[in-house]
Amino acid sequence: MKQRLKLFLLYALYWLLIFIVSRVLFMLYSFNLSFEITAKEWFLIIAHGVKLDISATGYIMAIVSIHFLVTSFFSGKVLRWVLSGLTLVFLVFTMSIIVSDFELYQNWGYRMDATPLLYILQPKDALASVETWLIFVLFAVMIALTWLYYYVFRKTMLLITEKVNKAGIFTALMFLLITGLMIIPIRGGFGIAPMNTGKVYFSKNSFSNHAAVNVVWNVINSLVYKKNTEKTYQFFEAKQANEVFAELNRQSGNQQYVLQKKDPNIVIIILESFSSKVLESVGGQWPVAKNLNNLSKEGILFTNLYANADRSDKGIVSILSGHPAQPATSIIKFPNKTQSLPFISKELKRKNYQTYFYYGGDIDFANMRSYFINGEFDNLITDESFDKKLLTSKWGAHDEFVFDRLYADMLADTGKYLKVFFTLSSHDPFNVPFKSEIKGTDRASQYLNSVCYSDSCLGDFFSKIKQTPSWDNTLFILIADHGSGRPGNDKVYTPEKYKIPMIWLGGALEKDSLRIDAYGSQLDVAKTLLNQLDINADQFTFSKDLFNNSAHKFGYYTFNDGFGFIDSSSVALFDNTKGDTILMVGQYADSLLVKGKAFLQVSSADFQSR
Numbered sequence: 001m002k003q004r005l006k007l008f009l010l011y012a013l014y015w016l017l018i019f020i021v022s023r024v025l026f027m028l029y030s031f032n033l034s035f036e037i038t039a040k041e042w043f044l045i046i047a048h049g050v051k052l053d054i055s056a057t058g059y060i061m062a063i064v065s066i067h068f069l070v071t072s073f074f075s076g077k078v079l080r081w082v083l084s085g086l087t088l089v090f091l092v093f094t095m096s097i098i099v100s101d102f103e104l105y106q107n108w109g110y111r112m113d114a115t116p117l118l119y120i121l122q123p124k125d126a127l128a129s130v131e132t133w134l135i136f137v138l139f140a141v142m143i144a145l146t147w148l149y150y151y152v153f154r155k156t157m158l159l160i161t162e163k164v165n166k167a168g169i170f171t172a173l174m175f176l177l178i179t180g181l182m183i184i185p186i187r188g189g190f191g192i193a194p195m196n197t198g199k200v201y202f203s204k205n206s207f208s209n210h211a212a213v214n215v216v217w218n219v220i221n222s223l224v225y226k227k228n229t230e231k232t233y234q235f236f237e238a239k240q241a242n243e244v245f246a247e248l249n250r251q252s253g254n255q256q257y258v259l260q261k262k263d264p265n266i267v268i269i270i271l272e273s274f275s276s277k278v279l280e281s282v283g284g285q286w287p288v289a290k291n292l293n294n295l296s297k298e299g300i301l302f303t304n305l306y307a308n309a310d311r312s313d314k315g316i317v318s319i320l321s322g323h324p325a326q327p328a329t330s331i332i333k334f335p336n337k338t339q340s341l342p343f344i345s346k347e348l349k350r351k352n353y354q355t356y357f358y359y360g361g362d363i364d365f366a367n368m369r370s371y372f373i374n375g376e377f378d379n380l381i382t383d384e385s386f387d388k389k390l391l392t393s394k395w396g397a398h399d400e401f402v403f404d405r406l407y408a409d410m411l412a413d414t415g416k417y418l419k420v421f422f423t424l425s426s427h428d429p430f431n432v433p434f435k436s437e438i439k440g441t442d443r444a445s446q447y448l449n450s451v452c453y454s455d456s457c458l459g460d461f462f463s464k465i466k467q468t469p470s471w472d473n474t475l476f477i478l479i480a481d482h483g484s485g486r487p488g489n490d491k492v493y494t495p496e497k498y499k500i501p502m503i504w505l506g507g508a509l510e511k512d513s514l515r516i517d518a519y520g521s522q523l524d525v526a527k528t529l530l531n532q533l534d535i536n537a538d539q540f541t542f543s544k545d546l547f548n549n550s551a552h553k554f555g556y557y558t559f560n561d562g563f564g565f566i567d568s569s570s571v572a573l574f575d576n577t578k579g580d581t582i583l584m585v586g587q588y589a590d591s592l593l594v595k596g597k598a599f600l601q602v603s604s605a606d607f608q609s610r
Contacts, residue, residue, distance in 0.1 A: 001167055003164045003165075004079075004171060008065070008175075019053035019057065029103075041203065045211045052199070053217075054188075056216050056220075059217075062182035063086070065178045065179040066175075067083065069172050072168065073166060080158055080161035095145050096142060100138070105210070111218050113219055113221075198364055198367035201369045235598070244598035247552075248552055248598075249543075251544060253548050255547060256548075256549070257532060258300060258510055259532050260510045265470070265473055266353075267406075268420045270423065270479060272312070272424055272427050273480065273484045274289065274451065274480035274501060276499040279501045282301070285487075288448050291456065292455055292503070295503055296503050298512055300516060302546065303515055303517050305520050305524075306522075306555030306564075307481070308522045309558050312481045316371070317332055324523060328561050332366060333367050334610075338371050341374070343376065344525075349376055354418070355377045355378045355379070355420075356418070357420045359421075360386065360397035361393075361396035361424050363383075395425075398424075400460070403458070407465060410468075425454045428443075429446075430443075430449065434453035436449050444488075444489075458478075475504060477502070477525065478501070478503040479500065485497050495555075498564065518553040527543035531545045531547070542599075552567065554567040562582065565595060565596030569587065570584075572590075572593040576600075
């Protein structure tokens with residue numbers, strides 16, 4: 001058994017080293033980019049990239065462990081024969097990906113994923129941009145590396161197999177356990193966030209982040225999500241869909257300005273799961289957010305705003321990039337796509353704003369790290385920024401501690417800034433250090449109690465910040481990441497689940513105590529804000545200005561392979577899986593359905609093209 005275990009561990013080290021060496025080779029091949037970074041950056045690329053290397057090795061070792069389990073009752077000769085075959089297959093597969101990626105990255109600007117599989121039936125098109133001589137050179141390199149690594153394998157590990165004897169049930173059970181334990185390196189540990197490419201993003205230099213990615217892991221991961229990324233929606237001819245969409249967001253009416261000046265500090269507070277149900281000022285039946293309700297009377301209240309989807313990862317992108325959520329996937333999972341998105345943060349950086357993101361939890365959750373790095377955020381304040389004794393929530397540091405940090409930073413910062421704070425305490429499982437007057441222990445009551453807690457933290461923060469000079473020059477935007485089915489047990493598609501509050505307030509406002517009843521969604525934050533700052537927002541093609549009185553004002557959201565389209569007159573809900581409507585209310589519902597289909601078709605095409 002000892003010899004088998006020794007061989008297993010040595011084989012794992014063998015693959016880990018292959019992946020590390022492959023990263024170095026990638027960087028040498030990309031010398032035009034890698035030689036521009038410092039030696040320290042090289043070291044950090046290797047150090048951060050090991051996380052994905054370990055995960056990729058875990059996948060291989062899970063297969064190998066099963067092989068060790070099955071051959072426990074056979075001599076080393078059988079183990080040797082099967083392991084040699086497996087190794088050769090693994091090497092051909094991995095080296096094909098690794099060497100192909102050397103050149104593909106030069107043309108694409110992102111690491112290889114499942115995309116090349118689209119060209120299997122059209123190899124001529126796939127290779128059109130590569131010189132013929134280079135194809136032969138890369139093929140020779142792939143063969144050479146495969147032979148070299150296989151030679152190393154034969155001269156080291158195969159010698160050990162000669163000492164392996166037949167084992168028994170105990171050895172088989174041990175490798176059964178080891179196979180199950182491989183989920184730990186594959187998943188990247190015991191944390192909430194599973195392994196994703198965002199975990200290795202660490203630099204403001206995009207090449208450094210790309211180099212840290214294990215390309216074999218990236219291909220396998222993209223294959224897992226491939227069926228969702230390939231999901232397209234074709235309701236009309238492309239020209240017709242584009243014409244309907246263009247008319248939706250065409251704006252040329254009178255612009256209402258609400259700011260005293262064009263360059264205030266901006267703080268966007270994204271409130272976890274704050275449904276309109278909890279806010280009395282917009283008709284909430286469970287008005288437990290008392291502080292938020294009071295603030296809504298002091299600022300500009302948007303009464304008919306809808307979340308773009310029902311998950312945080314989709315809501316954040318909708319708010320900060322004005323990009324629509326896809327029904328069957330989330331763009332934040334694909335750093336090669338998010339790097340091409342527009343960002344509010346990027347536009348403000350061009351105006352000399354410093355940018356900050358605050359979150360008390362693990363920024364690797366839902367691949368957020370790569371998204372915010374692609375958005376060129378200068379500072380990421382996360383659970384790693386807080387004393388461990390403050391990480392008392394399942395998700396990290398409770399809202400009160402992050403609000404304290406936000407408050408302190410606002411007093412200390414002297415330049416212009418954008419600060420985005422994503423709260424977390426009102427996230428399931430709703431365990432907060434607070435007990436409100438809400439009775440009951442059911443999930444809906446726990447949710448309401450957690451909202452009360454986050455609302456109390458919000459109230460404390462604003463009671464303090466109003467007494468400081470920071471208040472006078474700041475625009476605060478309070479908006480939820482998504483709504484909630486609780487209380488009321490709304491169905492996954494009903495508008496009530498997606499209706500959320502948005503409030504603008506602060507000393508930077510020229511006008512306050514306003515109610516904006518126009519229908520909109522999270523997508524509209526980008527253009528509405530940037531137009532107020534006289535910053536060109538044309539690149540936010542899916543966003544509209546809610547202070548502009550022209551164009552069709554509507555809310556759009558997606559759910560599990562379906563969409564909702566709603567305005568002041570009608571509602572249209574459509575299920576893509578069934579290819580049929582779910583709900584049609586109002587005399588213009590048929591017209592809304594056409595607009596919703598066009599919007600989804602254009603947005604899915606945009607997603608595919610990134």
